Amino acid sequence: MNASAIVADIRSGIAAGQYQYGARLPSVRELADKYEVSQQTAAAAYAVLSALGLTRTERGSGTTVAAGPSADAHLGTYAPPDLTAALPWKPSNAVGQAGEETTLVRQSPATAEMALWGISEGADVVERTRIRSVDGVPVQHKLTVLPYPIAAKTPDGYEGVPPMLAPVGAQPIKPPKGVRVADWLGWDVALTECAITAEPMPLAVCEALRMQEGSPGFRIVNITKNSVGETVYVTVTTTPLHHRVTLDIVG
Template identity: 30%
Template sequence: MAALPPGLLGTLDPTSDRAVFRQIADQLREAIAKGRFAEGAKLPSEAELTDHFGVSRMTVRNALSILQSEGLASAEHGRGVFVRPRPPVRRLASDRFAQRHRDQGKSGFTVEAEAVGSRPEVDSLVVREERSTPEMSARLGSARKVLARRRRYLLDGKPVETATSYLPLDIARGTPIAEPNPGPGGIYARLEELGHRLDHFEEEVRARMPAPDEVKTLRLAPGVPVIHVVRTAFDTDGRAVEVCDTVMAADAYVLAYRLPAT
């Protein structure tokens, strides 16, 4: 069997109290971080790693399992273990909902996708009236029923986030907002056409491990967390006109913020 290229991976430290399989995982992780294995590249096989480190195949498997649990690598049956792609989208939280994008008929997700040269899609779209939850009632000002717009977003065919928008019925019922396709600029453009000129947004962001249904919907690899964002849109009268509950695959995004210093 051919040896691994010199310098690709180091050797084990026999004096370390760190388990051997963790040492191997550390070396592979470092090699990925330094670009020795590019995104989508195949990692050395179990046999190659076994030969290089002089350990059992089970030890190597345990090391590779760590990388998979961290979301750094994914196994493909019969092919091997590959480096997972890194975050493709830089989400500019202070810019994505700017007025100029709505004037151009673009949604926030379209703006993000275009910035990285990806193809945006929306599927699993469901629009219906629902009884409001206590949380949504509090955020929207005691609305008893809401119009809910549930959708999944994809980049180049890969699911990256789900989002549900909740809007008061007295605003949304019987308008294009209640249609599957609300038109250019999305629901924010329609809200402004209805006289609810947007003033500002408030976002709450937290990270957590995904629920089982989120793992399935977003096709998450083991160990990959999600970013949970709840955003409330306010019009110039100070009314909350929409709450958007978004769950994002953490390995698909970098969140970027511009904060004033004065």
């Protein structure tokens, strides 16, 4: 048996929940004995698993599982302008309890990266971060960036804190069923550009997902613009390579 076969077997076990998140895996020597291979081959398998972000190895702690069961980074079902058939993100095959928590809401000046998204560098923006989990294990990091004038809008007849400025811990404020947030808040939404890349996840994302620094992941950047080409908002969704990224577009 070679290192690739060992990686495939352990990866399958993690995806199926056989190896629980945070569980300690066998030592290199124990792994070599289990698969009847050399310690060099066993060490190579652990190196690949670590590079995939599935495990992490620390001095004195050995190798532990750094990912939960395989989940579906489902971005949603899009059927504008009628969202009656819309579905939120979900675990694969509806297995596991999905959770979502807002962990950051702040006003800040736009960065140079945001300028690439069509938001002028230095302009006031609102950043909102949500962490999505399956059975308590974080599986997805989602950052939403909005120009402040967009974030400060409220629905007609609404009184109180603008929904997009609601602080961490506040009860989510959602539009009526079947109504897009953009329509509810009076945004002029015309199109969304989507880019998906596989690259090392930023340190803040790795920390939020409890993964080793530099772990690879999928990065999905959605830039939503209005009818005159101005950026209304941007979402950056990051999930480990262990997961799938799916998207349904209806109509």
